[in-house]
Amino acid sequence: MTDPTQAIPDLAPYRRAPEGTHPPLLSPDYASTVLRAPKDPLIHVPQTLTEITGPLLGEGRLGELDHDLTRQHQGEPLGERIIVHGRVLDGDGRPIRNTLVEVWQANAAGRYQHEGDQHPAPLDPNFTGVGRCLTDDEGRYRFITVKPGAYPWRNHPNAWRAAHIHFSLFGRAFPQRLVTQMYFPGEYLFFQDPIYNAVREERARQAMISRFDLDETVPEWALAFNWDIVLTGRDATPQDEDEDH
Amino acid sequence: MALQLTPSQTVGPFFAIGLTWEDGPYVVPEGTEGAIWIRGQVTDGEGEPVPDAVIETWQADPDGRFDHPDDPRGPAGGDFRGFGRAGTDAEGRYGILTLKPGPVPGPGGATQAPHIAVSVFARGLLNRVVTRVYFADEADANASDPVLAAVPEEKRGTLIAERTDDGYRFDVRLQGEGETAFFDI
Numbered sequence: 001m002t003d004p005t006q007a008i009p010d011l012a013p014y015r016r017a018p019e020g021t022h023p024p025l026l027s028p029d030y031a032s033t034v035l036r037a038p039k040d041p042l043i044h045v046p047q048t049l050t051e052i053t054g055p056l057l058g059e060g061r062l063g064e065l066d067h068d069l070t071r072q073h074q075g076e077p078l079g080e081r082i083i084v085h086g087r088v089l090d091g092d093g094r095p096i097r098n099t100l101v102e103v104w105q106a107n108a109a110g111r112y113q114h115e116g117d118q119h120p121a122p123l124d125p126n127f128t129g130v131g132r133c134l135t136d137d138e139g140r141y142r143f144i145t146v147k148p149g150a151y152p153w154r155n156h157p158n159a160w161r162a163a164h165i166h167f168s169l170f171g172r173a174f175p176q177r178l179v180t181q182m183y184f185p186g187e188y189l190f191f192q193d194p195i196y197n198a199v200r201e202e203r204a205r206q207a208m209i210s211r212f213d214l215d216e217t218v219p220e221w222a223l224a225f226n227w228d229i230v231l232t233g234r235d236a237t238p239q240d241e242d243e244d245h
Numbered sequence: 246m247a248l249q250l251t252p253s254q255t256v257g258p259f260f261a262i263g264l265t266w267e268d269g270p271y272v273v274p275e276g277t278e279g280a281i282w283i284r285g286q287v288t289d290g291e292g293e294p295v296p297d298a299v300i301e302t303w304q305a306d307p308d309g310r311f312d313h314p315d316d317p318r319g320p321a322g323g324d325f326r327g328f329g330r331a332g333t334d335a336e337g338r339y340g341i342l343t344l345k346p347g348p349v350p351g352p353g354g355a356t357q358a359p360h361i362a363v364s365v366f367a368r369g370l371l372n373r374v375v376t377r378v379y380f381a382d383e384a385d386a387n388a389s390d391p392v393l394a395a396v397p398e399e400k401r402g403t404l405i406a407e408r409t410d411d412g413y414r415f416d417v418r419l420q421g422e423g424e425t426a427f428f429d430i
Contacts, residue, residue, distance in 0.1 A: 008317050008350045016429065022253045023371040030255075032369030035290035036419045042374075042429035045395045046352050050362050051430050053313035055303055055328035061266075091247045104263025114259040116297075130263045166256065166263060173315070174303055174362055175430055179373065181254040198371050199252040207249045230248045 010238035013047040014175035015091060017232055023198035030194040031155050047175065054174040057100045059134065067133040069105075069145035077127035079108025079146030083216055083224040084182070087139040088169060091233030095139025096176075102168035103131045103143060110149030110163075119152055144222065150189055162189040162196055169229055176231040183209045184225065253372035258297050260366070261332050265299075269330035272302065272343035277324065279307070281412030283378060284340040287333050287365065290420030294337025298367035300417070302329040302341050302378075304360070309347035345380065351391045358386035358393065365417055374427040378415045381407045392428075400426040 025037035065071050070081060084103075088096045106112045106129060109121040113128050131143050150163045164181040171177065183196065187209070190196050199205045207230070216224035256264065273280050283302070287295040304327055305311050310318055312327040329341035343361070351357040361378040379387050387393055393401055403425045406413035418425050 010352055011315060017250050021250045025371055025374070027371055030369070030371065032255075033371060034369075035293075036295065036367060036369035037371075038374060038420055038424055038427050039290075040400070040424055040427075042427050043396055043400075045392045045428045045430060047430060048351050048357060048392065049311065049316060049349055050303070050305070050357070050360065053303075053311040053315050055326070056313060057328065089248065091250055093248055102263055104260065106259075112259040112262060114262050116258055128262065164254075166254075166260065168256075168264060173313075174364075177301075177364060177373065178251060178253060179256050179260075179366055180251055195254060195371070199254075203249055204252045207251050208254070229251045232250055233247065 110151035
């Protein structure tokens with residue numbers, strides 16, 4: 001057996017996201033951030049073998065119908081049937097293969113199958129709103145679902161969340177871990193949605209909006225939306241040991 | 246030219262329908278010899294429990310190896326997943342069953358003290374926050390750990406898990422007095 005503490009070559013780190021990519025943790029228009037965002041600045045630490053690796057969760061986690069949220073019950077859910085597909089890429093445009101993609105969402109009426117959501121919209125006995133898949137060799141994922149409804153919340157008077165699907169991505173290493181939300185083109189609620197608007201740069205906000213994809217629609221069966229997800233990329237060479245920490 | 250990265254968004258209050266796995270807290274199966282529970286409570290800026298957070302862990306095995314192809318020493322073996330995930334309960338408490346990791350190679354030939362990488366997600370967190378668990382009974386190794394060394398001395402204690410009856414206790418204070426040291430990685 002090898003010595004577990006043996007020196008190993010330093011490995012190329014993953015890039016930190018450019019300023020403006022992710023929303024500031026303290027975004028007071030989203031009221032729940034006020035008591036939960038850390039106040040101290042984040043501490044810059046070197047990436048080590050711990051960060052350059054990460055969980056690679058595979059087929060064992062998937063059921064046969066996990067990618068099809070419309071076929072997980074006896075009957076079909078109500079709502080607009082949609083195909084949501086795209087690629088998971090790194091910041092250099094390389095596909096991330098065989099990586100777990102998790103989604104969850106409200107039903108077509110805007111209600112989550114969760115005890116914490118008690119607002120007066122109907123549950124759908126044929127819709128749980130949870131899906132999983134693995135990307136293929138080109139980094140592609142594909143879900144069949146129904147379009148989620150907008151729903152009210154109590155952040156500010158008459159607040160409504162823009163319709164969205166939650167996405168959870170692992171990539172291949174700890175720094176690539178991302179939880180985000182996919183939005184829909186033509187949305188009219190963005191102007192008053194502080195979660196969407198917490199992303200400060202317009203270009204970055206646009207990267208959360210899917211594109212209507214006529215080519216992928218199935219006539220007389222489903223509309224389609226295309227959305228690529230881009231996780232941080234990796235440097236070509238090991239980090240400079242003189243890097244300012 | 247580099248592509249625009251996808252921004253982070255909060256997991257929201259209803260993530261449990263999508264992110265909770267029955268075996269999530271089990272980095273190793275129950276009954277594994279030497280398994281320990283990492284337990285703790287997540288609290289907010291007023292010290293109130295955070296009942297809608299999810300803790301994820303990533304770590305080496307007791308030999309200090311990662312179950313990943315970029316570990317040049319070869320993958321960890323057996324039932325060791327390396328990854329744990331647990332939602333918090335109504336009191337903000339979570340638990341992860343795992344094995345204590347071994348020391349891990351660090352940058353420039355250094356050795357890192359045994360540690361577990363942690364991500365915290367919650368309603369009200371627009372991006373995950375990242376930290377590490379270190380172990381109180383590894384004082385010598387902790388003293389020479391290159392990541393702990395980057396943490397201001399007065400905050401290092403927030404990363405040190407204390408021994409308990411069945412493992413270690415690691416609380417996460419998101420904000421305020423005793424705020425956990427969080428990392429920009």
